Amino acid sequence: MRKNTSPVAQESDTMTHLDFWKKFKRLNPLEPSLGILGFILVAAIFIGCFFYLDYRTVTRRLHYHDPSWLGLAVPFSSSPSSSSAAAAAEEQLGLGVNERPGFLDEGAGLCDVFDGNWVWDDNYPLYRSSDCLFLDEGFRCLENGRPDHFYTKWRWQPKACNLPRFDARNMLQKLRNRRLVFVGDSIGRNQWESLLCMLASAVTNKSSIYEVNGEPITNHKGSLVFLFKDYNCTVEYYRSPFLVVQSRPPAKAPKEVRLTLKVDQLDWSSRKWRDADVLIFNTGHWWNFEKTIREGCYFEERGELKKKMSVETAFQKAIETLIHWIGSQVNMDKTQVLFRTYAPVHFRNGNWNSGGSCHLEKLPDLGPLPAPPGIHFKIVAHALLKHRNESQAMNLGLLNVTDLTSRRKDGHSSVYFLGPKRGPAPLHRQDCSHWCLPGVPDSWNELLYALFLKQETSYAQNSAEHPQAPL
Numbered sequence: 001m002r003k004n005t006s007p008v009a010q011e012s013d014t015m016t017h018l019d020f021w022k023k024f025k026r027l028n029p030l031e032p033s034l035g036i037l038g039f040i041l042v043a044a045i046f047i048g049c050f051f052y053l054d055y056r057t058v059t060r061r062l063h064y065h066d067p068s069w070l071g072l073a074v075p076f077s078s079s080p081s082s083s084s085a086a087a088a089a090e091e092q093l094g095l096g097v098n099e100r101p102g103f104l105d106e107g108a109g110l111c112d113v114f115d116g117n118w119v120w121d122d123n124y125p126l127y128r129s130s131d132c133l134f135l136d137e138g139f140r141c142l143e144n145g146r147p148d149h150f151y152t153k154w155r156w157q158p159k160a161c162n163l164p165r166f167d168a169r170n171m172l173q174k175l176r177n178r179r180l181v182f183v184g185d186s187i188g189r190n191q192w193e194s195l196l197c198m199l200a201s202a203v204t205n206k207s208s209i210y211e212v213n214g215e216p217i218t219n220h221k222g223s224l225v226f227l228f229k230d231y232n233c234t235v236e237y238y239r240s241p242f243l244v245v246q247s248r249p250p251a252k253a254p255k256e257v258r259l260t261l262k263v264d265q266l267d268w269s270s271r272k273w274r275d276a277d278v279l280i281f282n283t284g285h286w287w288n289f290e291k292t293i294r295e296g297c298y299f300e301e302r303g304e305l306k307k308k309m310s311v312e313t314a315f316q317k318a319i320e321t322l323i324h325w326i327g328s329q330v331n332m333d334k335t336q337v338l339f340r341t342y343a344p345v346h347f348r349n350g351n352w353n354s355g356g357s358c359h360l361e362k363l364p365d366l367g368p369l370p371a372p373p374g375i376h377f378k379i380v381a382h383a384l385l386k387h388r389n390e391s392q393a394m395n396l397g398l399l400n401v402t403d404l405t406s407r408r409k410d411g412h413s414s415v416y417f418l419g420p421k422r423g424p425a426p427l428h429r430q431d432c433s434h435w436c437l438p439g440v441p442d443s444w445n446e447l448l449y450a451l452f453l454k455q456e457t458s459y460a461q462n463s464a465e466h467p468q469a470p471l
Contacts, residue, residue, distance in 0.1 A: 102164060118154040118157070120155075130143060132201075134226065138431070150362055156404055183238045210229070244261055301317065338451065397455070
């Protein structure tokens with residue numbers, strides 16, 4: 001596979017932790033005393049140890065491996081065979097990057113690409129925001145005044161195998177004459193714009209990439225469809241934060257009911273994207289009390305107002321509606337369907353509307369998982385388990401970014417989302433939900449690329465083993 005040329009000089013595959021701390025230390029404008037130097041050395045050794053500790057005892061309850069969903073190990077069930085598979089994978093934890101099998105190699109077995117660590121890599125980022133024309137102003141943190149760029153230098157490294165290096169030209173070739181569609185909330189848009197920039201890095205003539213209706217990249221409600229003309233493929237985004245229909249309430253509803261979410265009916269725009277070749281869903285950030293009931297938005301099922309239905313119950317019903325829709329409306333022989341799990345937020349000392357902050361975070365959490373998966377992840381897991389014997393659930397690929405993203409408190413837009421002319425936002429108005437680009441969503445898309453290639457390989461093998469008889 002041909003490697004993309006990184007915009008950053010290709011110095012080494014992975015930076016050592018000691019070199020990283022040397023770079024970090026050079027940012028200190030004060031001349032440190034001998035005592036401070038000693039403290040930094042001890043701290044560096046202590047934190048460096050976290051990279052090599054085996055946390056299976058701490059995180060055992062979060063890692064239940066079962067070979068399902070595209071043949072990947074996914075954290076949804078436990079069995080003796082799956083436990084032994086997990087143990088076999090964990091035996092490879094001591095291997096170096098060059099000794100681990102590639103994810104697409106036969107020797108990778110049941111490698112869980114979502115179980116790993118963040119490692120510093122001087123070859124990152126994969127693109128520069130200043131070179132990408134397809135980014136919202138709010139995601140351009142460096143251009144908006146963020147003084148550090150550490151958050152762009154971390155690469156996700158699975159414990160038991162190596163991910164394929166992202167090759168934009170290869171992905172565009174495989175997407176030729178096809179449609180790749182993101183459906184979900186603004187965090188899904190964050191990921192969509194990341195992929196646009198990653199793919200555009202392989203296209204010399206940027207004018208050959210354009211929105212088919214002439215719409216600019218703006219934070220508007222609706223959809224955006226970008227065509228890569230040289231490959232006749234589109235990379236599309238459809239805004240649907242709940243995935244199900246939001247509409248006026250039924251007749252004679254109480255005055256406090258301003259809107260309803262029809263938890264048994266998928267978004268009306270679904271007819272536009274059900275025939276896509278690759279379909280990536282996400283939802284969760286709007287499924288909370290503040291975005292629903294507090295705003296007068298209640299729930300409706302079978303045409304009946306369910307005023308006492310909880311947000312959690314409604315969310316699970318919406319996920320089940322998605323699963324049933326996939327089974328009845330999507331041709332799974334043609335379309336690869338994935339669900340990206342919830343990306344945790346990192347507000348500290350408050351929430352998004354009460355002064356929560358993350359602007360001082362400069363490094364990932366490099367030790368044990370900072371918190372167990374939240375309610376959104378658990379609800380999706382429960383819905384998939386409930387329908388696991390149905391073909392549409394078995395064929396639904398899971399892009400499980402929850403654990404790995406929970407460690408990245410350093411990657412948010414924080415106060416750097418207003419644009420270069422307006423300067424940093426007030427400290428009480430921070431964005432600790434969305435992500436700087438380049439940044440964390442690029443790693444989601446590297447995982448998407450790996451799953452995409454895995455599925456392409458599977459399709460090719462099945463076609464070779466079961467060729468169609470000539471007509």
